[in-house]
Amino acid sequence: NFYDPMDCSLPGSSVCGISQAKILEHQVFRINVRNEDEISKLNQLMNSDNLKLDLWKSPSTLGHPADVLVPSFSLREVKSFLEDHGLEYSVTVEDLQTVLDSEDRKLQRNVRQELSSNCFNYGAYHTLEAIHKEMDFIVKSYPRLVSAVKIGHSFENRLMYVLKFSTGKGSRRPAIWLNAGLHAREWIAPATAIWIARKIACDYGRDLVITSILKKMDIFLLPVANPDGYVYTHTHNRLWRKTRSVNPGSTCIGTDPNRNWNSHFGGAGTSRDPCSDMYHGPHPHSEVEVKLVADFIAHHGDFKCFIDLHSYSQLVMYPYGYMTMRAGDADELDIVAQNAANAMASLSGTQYRVGSVGSTLYASSGNSVDWAYDNGIKYAFTFELRDTGFYAFTLPADQIIPTAQETWLGLKTIMEHVQNKI
C-alpha cells in the first residue's frame, strides 16, 4: 500500500520497489489560480509528462484552488515553475508516504480487532472482501427487506454486488439508485455507502421518513462500483482512480469510469490519452462496470432518482457536467440540493456548496449523473463528500461515521422530495 508515481501497473512488472517509494517524500500542493492566464500556466505545468503530476482537485470556479500531488523527483522543478510564474501555492501534505503508512497501520489494527470480535466496525476502512461479507450479513439479518442483486462481474471478474431494499414483494416499483466508489481512491464513499445500507435496514419500521419512502419505492445501493480499482488501492497504489481494464496499444491501464457514460462522450473535461486519469475509454460504456449499471437501470425502466457518491470537496451537484449549460430542471434540482446541504449542515455544521457539476466543479463530460438525467432520471445528484482538502483522499477513519451520518440526512432529504413528487 504505497504511492508509486510511475505506476507500474503492468501485470508482473515490479521495477518500482516499495522500499524506494518509502524514502521519497511526495507532497501535495494547493495552487491558487486567480485568472485565465494562471489557469493556462497551471495546465502547462500539468501537461509536462516528465513531472508525473496527479491532479487531485481541479481549480473549479475561479477562487477555488487546485490540489496537485507532486512526486519527490519533481518537487524542485515544480516549485521553481510556480515561483517563476508568480503562482501562489502552499504545501498541504508535507510527506504523503507517512500519511499512507499511518492509514495502513490503522487498517491492519482494525483487521485484527474484527477477527477477534467477529464484528464489522463501521468506523474503519475495509477491503472489498470485508465489505461484501458485511453485505451478505445485512441480507441475512433483514431477509424481509433486503436482498442481494448480483448484476454481473467486473473486468477482473469481481462481483458487482447491489443491495435491494424493497417492501414490494416482487412487484416492480419506482426506484432510487445509490452509487459509490466509481473512483477507486475515494474510500470515504464506499465506507459511507455500507453504513447507509445498515442504516436503511435498521431504520425501516422505526424512522417515519425511510419507512414511508420504502412503502412506495425500492432502493438499490451499489457500495463499490469499481471493485477492481478499489482492490488495487489496497494492494498496489492507494491513489489509483480508474478501472483496471487493459487498453490495446497502450501500456497504461484503466479508464475513468466517470467519463465513460453515454452522454456527450469525449467532450470537455475528458482525455483521449489512455495514460490520463481522465481517459474516457475507447467508446461509451466500454467499461463493463459502467455498462452493467447502465443496462440494469435501462432494463428496469422506472428509476426516479440516481445519486453518485464521490470525494472530496463537500459539494452537492446536479447536471450538467459537460458544459455550464443549465439543465431544464435546474431550478428545482438546485432547491433540492440546497435543502440537502442544509440538512447535512444541521448535524455538525459541515458546509456543502451547491450547483451544477459544470459550474461548481469543472467540465466532466460522460459522467454518471448527466447520463442518468439524459435517460429520464430527473433527480440526478452527485456528492463530493468530506473534506475540502486537508486530508483529501486519506480522510481519517474516525471521520467515516460523522460523514455517513450527515450524508444520510442529505440523501433522505432528496429521497423524500422524490417520493412526494411521484
Ligand SMILES: [Zn+2]
Ligand atoms: Zn470521484
